Each structure stands twice: as structure tokens, then as C-alpha cells.
Amino acid sequence: MTAKRLIYLYSDSTFTPWKENIFGRTIASFLQSTPENYYPYVTHFVGFTEEFANFLRQFDIVFNVCYGFGEYGQHEISQWLESKEIQHTASLYESQKMAKDKVELPALCKRIGAYTPAIIPLGELANHEAQRFIAKPRFGSLHQNMHVFEKENIPYELLMEQEDLVIQPYLTGREFTVGIIPDEEAQEYICLTPLEIKPDDDREVYIAGQKYGTTEKVLNPELDKQLCEEMKQTVLKLHKVLNLRGMSRTDIRLSDGKIYILDINTMPNLDANSFLPYIAKNEGISLQELFRRLLLRFENVYFKTDNLVLAGVEN
Known part of the structure; x- marks a missing residue:
């Protein structure tokens, strides 16, 4: 049986929005863990170009471990791959976005x-029954950019400065x-x-x-x-x-x-x-x-x- 051509698609941590934990050593462990019926290759994500899409189409399967690129998130990488009809292993864009x-x-x-914890409008915090709250990015992950604060010390300036924050009771x-x-x-x-x-x-x-x-x-x-x-x-x-x-x-x-x-x-x-x-x-x-x-x-x-x-x- 001919081995399928598999390519690991990734971006180094420094290039991803949330600085996910992925480095050269990570990719080395991926190569060592590739099943025998696949022949592995590796590439960085280099951009949303037709030339790069044509390159990826050479492979039977794209093992998608690209957690973003610059300001673009992992779901947007998946969206681009799907728009170019490139088969990849991650969940599809619509599922990821939801x-x-x-x-x-x-x-x-x-x-x-x-x-799931209730979402509280900023204007209702002072009258809410909860005494402690957490604010987090609407689309964020990795437990980053979260703020925990008490009802008696609501950081209104911080909460208004940052866009797309979701505020919930701290459980x-x-x-x-x-x-x-x-x-x-x-x-x-x-x-x-x-x-x-x-x-x-x-x-x-x-x-x-x-x-x-x-x-x-x-x-x-x-x-x-x-x-x-x-x-x-x-x-x-x-x-x-x-x-x-x-x-x-x-x-x-x-x-x-x-x-x-x-x-x-x-x-x-x-x-x-x-x-x-x-x-x-x-x-x-x-x-x-x-x-x-x-x-x-x-x-x-x-x-x-x-x-x-x-x-x-x-x-």
C-alpha cells in the first residue's frame, strides 16, 4: 500500500494571536509520531496566496496544527483552506466559529x-447579585487577557477600553x-x-x-x-x-x-x-x-x- 503524503501545517508560537505552545521541538515530536502509512512533510503557514494553496494541494492530507497567523485566528485559517478545497484535519470553520x-x-x-455562566451587560454590574466577576475576550482562548474583579471595585475604564469583552459572574x-x-x-x-x-x-x-x-x-x-x-x-x-x-x-x-x-x-x-x-x-x-x-x-x-x-x- 502506497503511503499517503501528509503535511503538517503550522505557525510558530510567535506568529499566532495567542502565542500557542508550538515550536520546532513540537513539530519534531509530530514527525516521530506519524503513523507508518503516511509520509510526512512540514511547512509553515506563509500567507493567504494562490501559490501556497497550490503547494498544499499536492498532498493527500493537511494535518492542520496552525493556530493562527498574525492577527488571524485558527478558525480563519480553516476557512481559507476550505475556500481553496484543501482537505485538512481540524474542525471546519463554521463549527470553530460557533x-x-x-x-x-x-x-x-x-x-x-x-x-454556562450568564453574560452580564456592563450597565447591570452594580445591581447584580454576584459579588465577583470575570471579564474575558469574546473569542479568546488559552485563559489569556482575563480580569477578575469585585463588585465593590468595578474597573469601568478597563472594561470600556477593550472591545468584545464578555462579563460573567466568577464561579x-x-x-x-x-x-x-x-x-x-x-x-x-x-x-x-x-x-x-x-x-x-x-x-x-x-x-x-x-x-x-x-x-x-x-x-x-x-x-x-x-x-x-x-x-x-x-x-x-x-x-x-x-x-x-x-x-x-x-x-x-x-x-x-x-x-x-x-x-x-x-x-x-x-x-x-x-x-x-x-x-x-x-x-x-x-x-x-x-x-x-x-x-x-x-x-x-x-x-x-x-x-x-x-x-x-x-x-
Whole structure:
């Protein structure tokens, strides 16, 4: 059987809007993890040109790990690839755009009977029942550019300066991130065991990362079995209702016994130090096995007909 020609399409962290964790070492690990039935190549994203589109069309499949380019986000990269009828592994533009838009999240969660924090207009903060709030970019990710503030000290100037900020009550509770990948046969999607993001002390305010103090990644957290299963099924429903492809990772807060959806990542970073590979490895799924499943899923569904690729129809 002739090996398919696969090309990894990426941008270095310095060229992506949110400075995602992807470097030369990341791509080296990708090459080492490529399944044997693929012959791998690598390219930077160099721009929205017809010449570059023609270059990408030479390959059987574009493994899309391009998290943006300059001011353009990952969903806009996918949109351009689709407009040029280039087959790529990431979720399609419309699905990514819907998942990234926090203004649309309440309606999306309502469709599957899930909770998400309410969105509060700036003018209603002073009279709102909540005492603590969080402001975050409407389309942002990676827990960046978030601001937590108290009702008694609302930073009106900051909130008015920044465009497209979403303001929500800050939920006190435990935070988890939950990954979705194809099963071993790449016929269905499965949910991996939630990973807990825990502050390194007993503080109430924390965000994954360093801005509000360091956090820790806790594998196999202590969690009621029924609640854990509900958490996994909720995230799996989200993945399916959005018609996401291959994989996703969703951040949630457990507050007052309820599961709240915070953010949906349609293109989880695949660097070895990032959440999804870390969670998968804990369940005995190596990066090579993860790539095998992702590519087999793509072949099972999207290589069948071009119209399936462009329409994003799942079987």
C-alpha cells in the first residue's frame, strides 16, 4: 500500500494571536509520531496566496496544527483552506466559529440541557447579585487577557477600553478540562478522564496559568462517579452538537453541584506539555496512537467524498 503524503501545517508560537505552545521541538515530536502509512512533510503557514494553496494541494492530507497567523485566528485559517478545497484535519470553520463565540454559548448549552455562566451587560454590574466577576475576550482562548474583579471595585475604564469583552459572574468551585478523541477503531468519539486544574493553595480565585497564581494539573482527581460521568457526557454532547472533527477539549467549573461550560477548544494544542496529550498519555494513549486515531477517523469519514469534507458531515 502506497503511503499517503501528509503535511503538517503550522505557525510558530510567535506568529499566532495567542502565542500557542508550538515550536520546532513540537513539530519534531509530530514527525516521530506519524503513523507508518503516511509520509510526512512540514511547512509553515506563509500567507493567504494562490501559490501556497497550490503547494498544499499536492498532498493527500493537511494535518492542520496552525493556530493562527498574525492577527488571524485558527478558525480563519480553516476557512481559507476550505475556500481553496484543501482537505485538512481540524474542525471546519463554521463549527470553530460557533464554539469560540462565548456570546453564543448560552444558547448552545441550552440545546443540550447544560449550564454556562450568564453574560452580564456592563450597565447591570452594580445591581447584580454576584459579588465577583470575570471579564474575558469574546473569542479568546488559552485563559489569556482575563480580569477578575469585585463588585465593590468595578474597573469601568478597563472594561470600556477593550472591545468584545464578555462579563460573567466568577464561579467559585473546582475547574476541570475534558478531552474528546476518536475511539480505537475511529468509529465513535470517547471522552477522556477529566483533568483537574487546581490552585497551589486554598485561594478561591484562580485561572489556569500564572496570572492569578500558579495552578497544578491533577490526573485522576477525586470525583463522584455519577458526577464524573455526567461531566463526560455533557462535553461529548457539545462536541457532537457542534459537529467538531477529530478532537476537542472543554473547560468546565463545578460550582454548587452544577457543571458549567466555560470554554470549548476546537483545536487542542498537541505539544507534549499541553493538556490533551498529557491526559491521553495518562490513559495509555501515546501521541502516535492519538495521531493514528485522528487520521483514521478522517479517512473513515472525510476521504469518502469531497462533499462530505466540505460540508463537514459526520457519519
